Amino acid sequence: MIPLATGILLAPALAALALLAVQPQHAGLIRRIAVAATMISLAGAVMMMATYDRARAGFQHEVWLPWIGSLGIGFHLGVDGISVVLVLLHALCAFTGVLISYSIRERVKEYFIFYLLLITGVFGVFLSLDLFFFYFFYEMAVIPMFPLIGIWGSDVKEQGVVRFSKEYATMKLTIYLTLGAVVALIGLLALYANAGLRSFDIPTLMRHFGTSPLSPELQRWIFPLLAVGFGVIAPVWPLHSWSPIGHAAAPSPVSMLHAGVLMKLGSYAIIRVAVGLLPEGARMWLPWLAGLCVFNIIYGGFVAMAQRDLKLIIGYSSSSHMGYVLLGIACLTPLGLDGAVLLMFAHGLMTALSFALVGHIYDQTHTRYLPDLGGLAKQTPFIAACGVAAAMASSGLPGFANFVSELLIFLGGWDRYPVPVICGVFGVVITAVYMLRLVRGTFFGEPKPAFHHVQDATTAFQRLPYLVLLAALIWVGCWPGRVLQTVDASARPFIERLTPRQSSPMHFAESERGAP
Amino acid sequence: MPWNALAVEAVLGLWILVLLIADALAPASKRLWVLALAGIFAAAAALAWARPAWHGQLVQGMFVADAFAAYFKGLLLLTGALVILMTRRFAPLSNATGAFYMLLFTALLGGSVLASVHDFLMLFIGLELLTFSLYIMTAYLKTDRRSIEAGMKYLILGSVSSAFLVYGIALVYGFAGGTSFAAVTKALESPLTPAAAQTGFFLILAGLSFKIAALPFNLWVPDVYEGAPTPVVAMLSVGSKMSGMVALIRVLYGVLLPLQGLWGLLLPVLAAGTMVYGNLGALPQTNIKRLLGYSSIGHAGYLLMGLATATPEGLFAVGYYLLAYLFSSLAVFFAVVLVSDSVGGDTLEDYNGLSQRSPLLAGVLFVGLLSLAGVPPLAGFVGKLLVLLAATESRMLWLVALGAVNVAVSLYYYLMVVKRMYLGQPRSPALISVDPVSTGALIILTAGIVLIGVFQDPFLEQIRASLAFSQ
Numbered sequence: 001m002i003p004l005a006t007g008i009l010l011a012p013a014l015a016a017l018a019l020l021a022v023q024p025q026h027a028g029l030i031r032r033i034a035v036a037a038t039m040i041s042l043a044g045a046v047m048m049m050a051t052y053d054r055a056r057a058g059f060q061h062e063v064w065l066p067w068i069g070s071l072g073i074g075f076h077l078g079v080d081g082i083s084v085v086l087v088l089l090h091a092l093c094a095f096t097g098v099l100i101s102y103s104i105r106e107r108v109k110e111y112f113i114f115y116l117l118l119i120t121g122v123f124g125v126f127l128s129l130d131l132f133f134f135y136f137f138y139e140m141a142v143i144p145m146f147p148l149i150g151i152w153g154s155d156v157k158e159q160g161v162v163r164f165s166k167e168y169a170t171m172k173l174t175i176y177l178t179l180g181a182v183v184a185l186i187g188l189l190a191l192y193a194n195a196g197l198r199s200f201d202i203p204t205l206m207r208h209f210g211t212s213p214l215s216p217e218l219q220r221w222i223f224p225l226l227a228v229g230f231g232v233i234a235p236v237w238p239l240h241s242w243s244p245i246g247h248a249a250a251p252s253p254v255s256m257l258h259a260g261v262l263m264k265l266g267s268y269a270i271i272r273v274a275v276g277l278l279p280e281g282a283r284m285w286l287p288w289l290a291g292l293c294v295f296n297i298i299y300g301g302f303v304a305m306a307q308r309d310l311k312l313i314i315g316y317s318s319s320s321h322m323g324y325v326l327l328g329i330a331c332l333t334p335l336g337l338d339g340a341v342l343l344m345f346a347h348g349l350m351t352a353l354s355f356a357l358v359g360h361i362y363d364q365t366h367t368r369y370l371p372d373l374g375g376l377a378k379q380t381p382f383i384a385a386c387g388v389a390a391a392m393a394s395s396g397l398p399g400f401a402n403f404v405s406e407l408l409i410f411l412g413g414w415d416r417y418p419v420p421v422i423c424g425v426f427g428v429v430i431t432a433v434y435m436l437r438l439v440r441g442t443f444f445g446e447p448k449p450a451f452h453h454v455q456d457a458t459t460a461f462q463r464l465p466y467l468v469l470l471a472a473l474i475w476v477g478c479w480p481g482r483v484l485q486t487v488d489a490s491a492r493p494f495i496e497r498l499t500p501r502q503s504s505p506m507h508f509a510e511s512e513r514g515a516p
Numbered sequence: 517m518p519w520n521a522l523a524v525e526a527v528l529g530l531w532i533l534v535l536l537i538a539d540a541l542a543p544a545s546k547r548l549w550v551l552a553l554a555g556i557f558a559a560a561a562a563l564a565w566a567r568p569a570w571h572g573q574l575v576q577g578m579f580v581a582d583a584f585a586a587y588f589k590g591l592l593l594l595t596g597a598l599v600i601l602m603t604r605r606f607a608p609l610s611n612a613t614g615a616f617y618m619l620l621f622t623a624l625l626g627g628s629v630l631a632s633v634h635d636f637l638m639l640f641i642g643l644e645l646l647t648f649s650l651y652i653m654t655a656y657l658k659t660d661r662r663s664i665e666a667g668m669k670y671l672i673l674g675s676v677s678s679a680f681l682v683y684g685i686a687l688v689y690g691f692a693g694g695t696s697f698a699a700v701t702k703a704l705e706s707p708l709t710p711a712a713a714q715t716g717f718f719l720i721l722a723g724l725s726f727k728i729a730a731l732p733f734n735l736w737v738p739d740v741y742e743g744a745p746t747p748v749v750a751m752l753s754v755g756s757k758m759s760g761m762v763a764l765i766r767v768l769y770g771v772l773l774p775l776q777g778l779w780g781l782l783l784p785v786l787a788a789g790t791m792v793y794g795n796l797g798a799l800p801q802t803n804i805k806r807l808l809g810y811s812s813i814g815h816a817g818y819l820l821m822g823l824a825t826a827t828p829e830g831l832f833a834v835g836y837y838l839l840a841y842l843f844s845s846l847a848v849f850f851a852v853v854l855v856s857d858s859v860g861g862d863t864l865e866d867y868n869g870l871s872q873r874s875p876l877l878a879g880v881l882f883v884g885l886l887s888l889a890g891v892p893p894l895a896g897f898v899g900k901l902l903v904l905l906a907a908t909e910s911r912m913l914w915l916v917a918l919g920a921v922n923v924a925v926s927l928y929y930y931l932m933v934v935k936r937m938y939l940g941q942p943r944s945p946a947l948i949s950v951d952p953v954s955t956g957a958l959i960i961l962t963a964g965i966v967l968i969g970v971f972q973d974p975f976l977e978q979i980r981a982s983l984a985f986s987q
Binding site: 024066067068069070071110132135136137139140143146147150151167171174175178179182183185186189190192193 | 871875886891892893897901904905908909913916917920921923924927928931934935938939972973976977980
């Protein structure tokens with residue numbers, strides 16, 4: 001029996017390998033292989049979520065194989081309450097993304113190979129408990145974006161004039177993310193060398209640092225390397241500019257993964273590696289991060305408001321919303337971290353849904369330029385309904401998971417960062433403004449004669465990805481208990497371990513119990 | 517006397533004669549490559565047969581047989597085999613391959629001597645044997661102006677560097693009273709090293725840095741890479757660089773460890789300069805061979821970074837880096853040979869839309885170039901990681917930072933090629949067909965790149981065992 005974690009990771013990887021052997025003209029077979037692979041991963045992720053033992057918390061579903069013994073590298077997979085939720089998010093986005101990818105009709109074989117490699121890389125990051133493999137998969141997730149955007153993407157045009165080409169967008173994205181990755185790599189190598197354990201194993205390092213942490217001096221300069229390096233992909237203002245244009249130029253299924261999960265790699269890496277291994281550095285630097293989050297939220301929101309391209313609006317709104325996630329992490333309170341992880345989950349689903357919808361609209365109307373659109377609700381009632389739901393979720397209306405998580409972040413951050421939290425609340429208003437404008441401009445108003453031929457998603461198969469994402473979003477919004485308790489089971493000991501004044505023997509006993 | 521330790525050199529030498537006779541009997545035969553390849557296999561068999569038999573020194577201590585030598589001789593023979601396969605498809609060369617293969621075998625003989633070097637005179641002989649063959653091979657296309665020019669440049673600059681080397685050896689001889697590594701090691705036991713001897717060592721290092729294309733002796737690289745026949749460039753970039761590195765390791769780690777305080781300061785600076793020079797120089801290139809030339813300078817920087825640590829970890833990282841570099845670089849050059857064979861040019865524009873004309877070649881170049889850039893899950897990633905890790909452990913953080921940033925710079929120009937292949941529109945829609953032998957070689961190289969990148973441990977253990985270094 002293959003362990004769950006290995007199965008989730010290997011299904012898309014093996015599918016990509018299998019696709020190498022398929023003739024390019026069998027597009028149907030290629031698509032079915034991709035759907036099957038992501039379905040296996042999704043089933044595995046659901047099972048993992050269902051069987052995660054919240055009472056025991058800690059790392060579960062672990063797999064460990066010796067890999068490079070002499071350097072202390074092991075193929076160590078496993079999840080805690082934080083990553084199991086993100087694995088589920090990625091599995092949902094990957095599955096629906098593959099379904100949305102049915103609209104890709106050119107060079108299908110190459111497309112799905114790159115797409116499945118991207119999916120594998122992201123699963124690898126969320127599942128890895130070894131720094132070597134963490135970085136390995138992180139880089140592996142970045143590179144397929146280059147051809148995916150470059151070949152199947154589209155130039156971003158306004159009033160027929162190219163604002164920036166897909167070549168520019170994809171190169172900028174790749175170079176930004178790689179630069180970020182190598183900066184983080186310097187931090188990781190310094191961490192490894194200074195720990196003196198000759199081990200890349202994250203739980204081992206966490207236990208080691210629990211008793212003998214790195215000196216504050218080291219933490220002071222290693223933490224920013226990790227935070228900035230991983231922050232590029234998060235994306236922290238002012239390093240975010242690759243992200244909205246990357247979203248806009250990418251084909252919709254790629255934007256779904258890009259905004260849905262790829263950006264979460266950054267915030268997850270900051271939680272797992274930077275904060276988890278360097279608590280002293282986190283306390284020194286996180287207030288600065290909280291300050292930057294305000295720029296993310298407010299500046300990103302205003303820029304989103306000024307956009308006229310649907311994908312750019314959602315792109316900038318993503319980088320704005322990721323500010324809330326980072327703010328939640330910066331709180332260093334259990335409530336804030338719970339909120340951050342839950343928002344990663346909720347925002348991922350919401351953004352994936354939005355990009356899928358924009359993809360459908362663009363496919364049908366061949367434009368994403370807001371002033372050209374309008375009145376689509378008549379032809380596409382289903383898409384319009386989903387669009388309204390996504391906009392409501394994005395604006396943080398109750399009933400959607402975004403509401404719950406933003407609330408948690410505000411509550412968790414109020415004591416420490418009152419000013420950023422107040423700014424954050426205003427950010428919600430800004431979101432409401434541009435999301436409502438987007439919905440009004442696209443779906444309502446006078447129907448335009450040019451769009452009479454536009455088709456709705458009519459068959460059950462076409463509607464499936466939207467329904468899956470929407471159902472997940474509403475499920476977590478109305479009954480957040482299950483997911484929240486899972487996150488909390490790991491987030492609480494995680495934060496308590498970092499806070500020295502609470503390190504009573506009882507708490508140590510808890511975190512020890514959680515460790516394998 | 518256990519002469520079987522010299523079996524590889526004996527077979528290579530013998531095969532030069534075999535090729536000479538074959539070329540005389542059947543001039544301009546199209547099948548000569550089979551014979552040449554058979555020679556490589558014979559040498560590889562000799563290596564496998566001689567390897568476990570005997571470890572030690574012979575020819576009056578000038579020649580050493582150990583696992584280290586065997587490892588690099590193996591890599592050298594692999595390079596030779598692939599260069600032969602490349603030559604097969606390289607049209608301008610395919611008419612007169614007889615002398616070409618002979619020269620290739622003398623070059624391999626030189627490289628193989630260098631791997632076993634234990635005497636500065638032997639070092640000179642091995643190096644000259646290798647370099648002389650390469651001078652002629654570079655200028656082999658007698659009707660191509662650029663080839664002649666490249667050969668001329670290479671010859672002049674190479675002679676200057678040889679002069680450095682000989683002068684350095686002379687100074688060291690004056691200091692140690694002998695040229696054998698044993699004599700020099702003994703002389704270095706005294707606490708004081710006279711300035712003349714130090715100068716001698718630096719001149720020797722300068723001569724060797726010409727071979728590996730390190731600063732400041734790398735100005736020849738782009739021009740020679742552009743002008744020389746592509747299979748020769750592959751030999752220059754992999755075989756010759758590897759031999760230079762091996763000789764450098766023998767000298768630095770085998771003899772000059774007591775002077776580590778001196779070269780330990782110089783090498784990081786050279787590594788940094790070489791890396792930056794190579795990677796920045798590659799950015800504006802429009803010819804794939806020039807681009808690869810600059811990129812090979814960049815890689816020399818990483819290799820020097822590993823050596824600069826002066827630790828076993830650094831050496832070990834270099835061993836792995838060379839293995840990864842061999843596979844990635846040869847895969848790329850093989851694809852370049854095949855593209856220029858059908859497209860007839862080496863400019864980057866010739867690569868526009870290659871993925872539509874030959875998915876195989878584009879795929880191999882994609883994997884090979886990204887491996888050179890150091891992207892997981894490919895071999896080059898692990899090589900770079902090990903080098904950076906070794907440098908981190910030696911507390912050379914500024915160098916690590918520079919090396920890491922250079923990864924992103926190099927990724928940019930490699931991706932520019934990828935962009936042309938996958939995003940560009942081909943100038944002609946004609947498909948490029950690749951013959952079965954080349955296809956097989958390309959698939960083996962690509963699979964090797966992935967295999968070395970994913971299952972590192974078996975290779976690492978092999979290298980670790982090989983680098984148990986004997987003086």
